[in-house]
Amino acid sequence: MKDAAPTTAPETFYLKDYKPFGFEVEAVELTFKLAPNSTRVLSKIRFAPKENAADPRFFLHGEALKLISAKIDGAPVTPELIAGGLICDTPDTPFTWEAEVEIDPAANTALEGLYMSSGMYCTQCEAEGFRKITYYPDRPDVMSTFSVRIEGNEKVLLSNGNPTGSGDGWAEWHDPWPKPAYLFALVAGDLVNHPDSFTTRSGKDVELNIWVRPGDEGKCAFGMEALKKSMKWDEDVYGREYDLDIFNIVAVDDFNMGAMENKGLNIFNSSCVLASPETSTDANFERIEAIIAHEYFHNWTGNRITCRDWFQLCLKEGLTVFRDAQFTADMRSEPVKRIEDVIALRARQFPEDNGPLAHPPRPEQFQEINNFYTATVYEKGAEVIGMLKRLVGDENYAAALDLYFDRHDGQACTIEDWLKVFEDATGRDLSQFKLWYSQAGTPQVQVSEDYADGHYTLTFEQSTPPTPGQPDKAPRVIPIAVGLLSPNGGEVRATEVLELTEAKQSFTFDGLATKPVPSILREFSAPVILERETTNAERAFLLAHDTDPFNRWEAGNALATETRVSMVTEGAAPDGAYLDALEKLVRDDTLDPAFRALVLSPPSQSEIAQSLHNRGVTPDPQKIYDAAETFAQTLAQQLETSLPRLYAATTVDGPYQPDAHGAGLRALNGRILSLLTRLDGGEQAARQYQAADNMTQQYAALASLMKAENGESQSQAFFDQWQSDRLVMDKWFALQVACAAPDAAAGVASDLTGHALFDMKNPNRFRAVMGALAGNHAGFHHVSGAGYQLLAKNLIALDSLNPQTTARMCAAFQTWKRYDSARQALIRVELERILATEGLSRDTHEMVSRILQG
Numbered sequence: 001m002k003d004a005a006p007t008t009a010p011e012t013f014y015l016k017d018y019k020p021f022g023f024e025v026e027a028v029e030l031t032f033k034l035a036p037n038s039t040r041v042l043s044k045i046r047f048a049p050k051e052n053a054a055d056p057r058f059f060l061h062g063e064a065l066k067l068i069s070a071k072i073d074g075a076p077v078t079p080e081l082i083a084g085g086l087i088c089d090t091p092d093t094p095f096t097w098e099a100e101v102e103i104d105p106a107a108n109t110a111l112e113g114l115y116m117s118s119g120m121y122c123t124q125c126e127a128e129g130f131r132k133i134t135y136y137p138d139r140p141d142v143m144s145t146f147s148v149r150i151e152g153n154e155k156v157l158l159s160n161g162n163p164t165g166s167g168d169g170w171a172e173w174h175d176p177w178p179k180p181a182y183l184f185a186l187v188a189g190d191l192v193n194h195p196d197s198f199t200t201r202s203g204k205d206v207e208l209n210i211w212v213r214p215g216d217e218g219k220c221a222f223g224m225e226a227l228k229k230s231m232k233w234d235e236d237v238y239g240r241e242y243d244l245d246i247f248n249i250v251a252v253d254d255f256n257m258g259a260m261e262n263k264g265l266n267i268f269n270s271s272c273v274l275a276s277p278e279t280s281t282d283a284n285f286e287r288i289e290a291i292i293a294h295e296y297f298h299n300w301t302g303n304r305i306t307c308r309d310w311f312q313l314c315l316k317e318g319l320t321v322f323r324d325a326q327f328t329a330d331m332r333s334e335p336v337k338r339i340e341d342v343i344a345l346r347a348r349q350f351p352e353d354n355g356p357l358a359h360p361p362r363p364e365q366f367q368e369i370n371n372f373y374t375a376t377v378y379e380k381g382a383e384v385i386g387m388l389k390r391l392v393g394d395e396n397y398a399a400a401l402d403l404y405f406d407r408h409d410g411q412a413c414t415i416e417d418w419l420k421v422f423e424d425a426t427g428r429d430l431s432q433f434k435l436w437y438s439q440a441g442t443p444q445v446q447v448s449e450d451y452a453d454g455h456y457t458l459t460f461e462q463s464t465p466p467t468p469g470q471p472d473k474a475p476r477v478i479p480i481a482v483g484l485l486s487p488n489g490g491e492v493r494a495t496e497v498l499e500l501t502e503a504k505q506s507f508t509f510d511g512l513a514t515k516p517v518p519s520i521l522r523e524f525s526a527p528v529i530l531e532r533e534t535t536n537a538e539r540a541f542l543l544a545h546d547t548d549p550f551n552r553w554e555a556g557n558a559l560a561t562e563t564r565v566s567m568v569t570e571g572a573a574p575d576g577a578y579l580d581a582l583e584k585l586v587r588d589d590t591l592d593p594a595f596r597a598l599v600l601s602p603p604s605q606s607e608i609a610q611s612l613h614n615r616g617v618t619p620d621p622q623k624i625y626d627a628a629e630t631f632a633q634t635l636a637q638q639l640e641t642s643l644p645r646l647y648a649a650t651t652v653d654g655p656y657q658p659d660a661h662g663a664g665l666r667a668l669n670g671r672i673l674s675l676l677t678r679l680d681g682g683e684q685a686a687r688q689y690q691a692a693d694n695m696t697q698q699y700a701a702l703a704s705l706m707k708a709e710n711g712e713s714q715s716q717a718f719f720d721q722w723q724s725d726r727l728v729m730d731k732w733f734a735l736q737v738a739c740a741a742p743d744a745a746a747g748v749a750s751d752l753t754g755h756a757l758f759d760m761k762n763p764n765r766f767r768a769v770m771g772a773l774a775g776n777h778a779g780f781h782h783v784s785g786a787g788y789q790l791l792a793k794n795l796i797a798l799d800s801l802n803p804q805t806t807a808r809m810c811a812a813f814q815t816w817k818r819y820d821s822a823r824q825a826l827i828r829v830e831l832e833r834i835l836a837t838e839g840l841s842r843d844t845h846e847m848v849s850r851i852l853q854g
């Protein structure tokens with residue numbers, strides 16, 4: 001089921017070439033006769049030719065299908081099989097197309113289309129997987145109702161929509177809501193359910209189920225609660241009600257993505273739905289709640305209103321990520337969620353935006369759309385919506401969303417449609433704002449200030465570096481939230497939003513008796529890099545006094561970066577004033593523990609590397625690692641007398657609850673424990689490991705011990721305890737590599753690929769080892785090149801099985817131009833080795849080519 005090797009340069013698709021399909025699809029009927037190696041799919045589809053179609057050709061997508069027979073209006077036809085599908089002569093009037101194909105789900109390791117996972121059948125059709133199930137116009141702007149009959153011996157046979165009948169060995173489903181094929185789903189297996197129900201605000205009862213393999217029933221309750229909270233929240237906040245009689249979620253072990261929003265039948269990577277206190281960390285619980293919400297919210301933003309073509313992917317993803325972030329902020333802590341999101345944005349999206357893979361949130365070309373499920377499309381797409389909301393205000397945002405649902409329900413839409421509802425609802429011209437969708441790269445905003453006679457002026461200059469295919473950029477609309485503090489710490493001007501629209505622009509604040517301290521880009525009001533000449537004293541002042549929690553954290557993050565940079569470049573000692581500020585903050589029990597934990601979490605070593613690169617210094621990963629170690633050791637010594645008290649004060653008593661407050665305390669407790677372990681060699685961590693009754697504390701203790709190279713017996717005990725739990729074993733695999741010292745990381749990862757429980761075909765397990773290697777900054781970038789070699793070797797091996805996951809993991813190399821010429825040469829050899837692999841997939845070919853060329 002592998003993609004055909006590109007014999008010539010792979011085809012490139014362009015946004016500007018869009019043409020609607022030449023036929024209406026009035027109804028789709030599918031029958032599946034399931035068999036692991038020879039499933040038969042019978043399709044019966046009613047087509048009606050459109051008048052004056054721009055492209056009247058009857059072309060149906062199809063890949064890796066064995067065509068058994070085809071008919072039009074009951075008469076056999078012989079379509080011409082061409083690259084990527086078939087063409088056929090058709091009548092000028094509406095007609096019925098029938099086809100029977102055979103597919104091989106058991107051999108499908110790419111996990112696209114219909115495949116098997118641990119004995120169950122399941123599907124993944126986004127983006128272009130449906131064409132591996134049957135011949136069809138597999139494009140999101142073709143929407144139709146689907147009726148599905150499944151014949152198989154499995155106990156549970158599921159598809160989209162509502163059940164319409166079932167008997168021994170068969171079940172039928174009908175989805176009344178027209179949908180594109182990428183939202184089609186089928187599941188068949190010997191599954192058990194965790195049932196519940198939800199009554200919508202108009203009084204409709206909806207049956208809810210989470211379907212799992214026997215033995216996992218006890219891990220569904222949290223996910224079910226998250227689902228019900230999501231359903232209620234979407235009614236309360238967006239006025240959106242659920243629209244079928246039943247909503248099913250299925251957990252699948254082998255899955256390329258996190259989860260998929262198929263209409264009425266969401267399919268989840270089991271890591272994103274199964275949870276229990278014994279096997280899941282607080283971070284797992286929070287992520288599961290967010291992903292369940294995300295997929296559920298797609299029912300309106302993605303399913304009822306979908307994308308016209310895949311270039312518009314951020315229309316559904318940016319909006320839905322934005323909505324799930326709002327949900328998490330409402331369920332938990334708004335500032336903490338914002339800080340977490342910005343950390344993730346800087347870790348994943350900024351490197352993408354500043355490297356060879358940079359692309360706008362709405363790309364204008366692609367070879368393989370699977371390569372554009374990126375942080376730019378998702379997270380930057382969400383940032384763009386956050387800016388829009390800030391610019392028009394909350395009431396106008398709500399009005400525009402109402403108009404969007406009213407106007408476009410049942411349609412396949414574009415970014416233009418989306419912006420038009422905001423223009424119509426607010427009367428605002430958004431043509432300049434639209435540049436956020438078409439321009440790649442992270443804008444840099446330089447700020448300077450001037451104070452005289454009570455007037456305080458901030459001057460902003462924006463520019464965006466060149467990105468592949470976009471040498472020059474026009475100024476964008478950038479909302480900059482600013483507050484002003486008096487030198488004694490009080491706020492003299494509350495937050496207001498300045499609208500930067502020019503390349504250079506000044507804003508003046510009058511009537512200020514003394515020169516204020518500015519707090520700029522509060523709540524991270526725009527995804528930009530702010531550059532301002534300031535002092536560590538002023539940063540420490542903001543860390544102590546800023547009334548905006550995000551900027552308070554940001555000041556600490558900037559101090560952390562500055563001290564690391566001077567440690568690396570000048571061999572300086574850790575900054576004493578910063579250590580004092582950290583100590584004060586961590587001991588301040590009036591502050592939210594989750595916030596304190598975030599302030600205590602250092603910037604990643606990759607972020608320090610980027611920071612050095614931005615200052616024109618070639619980063620040395622080993623020196624960055626050493627600075628991180630020295631800093632943490634110095635901080636532990638500075639806090640020595642307080643650590644035992646802080647550890648005790650942040651220990652949560654009573655039975656484990658995955659709530660935000662408990663999670664915040666445990667996050668801080670985990671940070672304290674890691675510092676404590678640097679002083680006591682792991683005594684406290686060993687006690688915690690022994691006593692832990694939940695995974696958060698067990699895992700935190702194990703991580704601290706392994707980092708201290710004193711956790712061998714606990715690691716073995718952990719393995720013995722959890723070896724039959726796939727999700728917990730993913731943690732164990734990842735931790736071995738994440739905790740390894742730089743010169744050992746590649747060796748540890750290499751050994752793990754030979755472990756009896758390493759399974760390359762399982763994306764979670766592959767990512768656990770290879771993702772952890774790429775994330776071990778000094779280990780991956782070890783001067784020997786062993787990290788690069790090992791990753792490349794494994795990517796080459798995986799590509800023939802699973803191109804999608806292979807291609808995504810190639811992004812580990814995207815920052816390669818930051819490093820010295822010796823490392824660049826080592827990486828180039830590996831990238832060229834991947835590219836020269838015979839039969840390389842289109843997915844990986846495109847990714848590696850872009851990384852090499854950029």
Ligand SMILES: [Zn+2]
Binds near residue numbers: 294298316317320
């Ligand atoms: Zn999504």
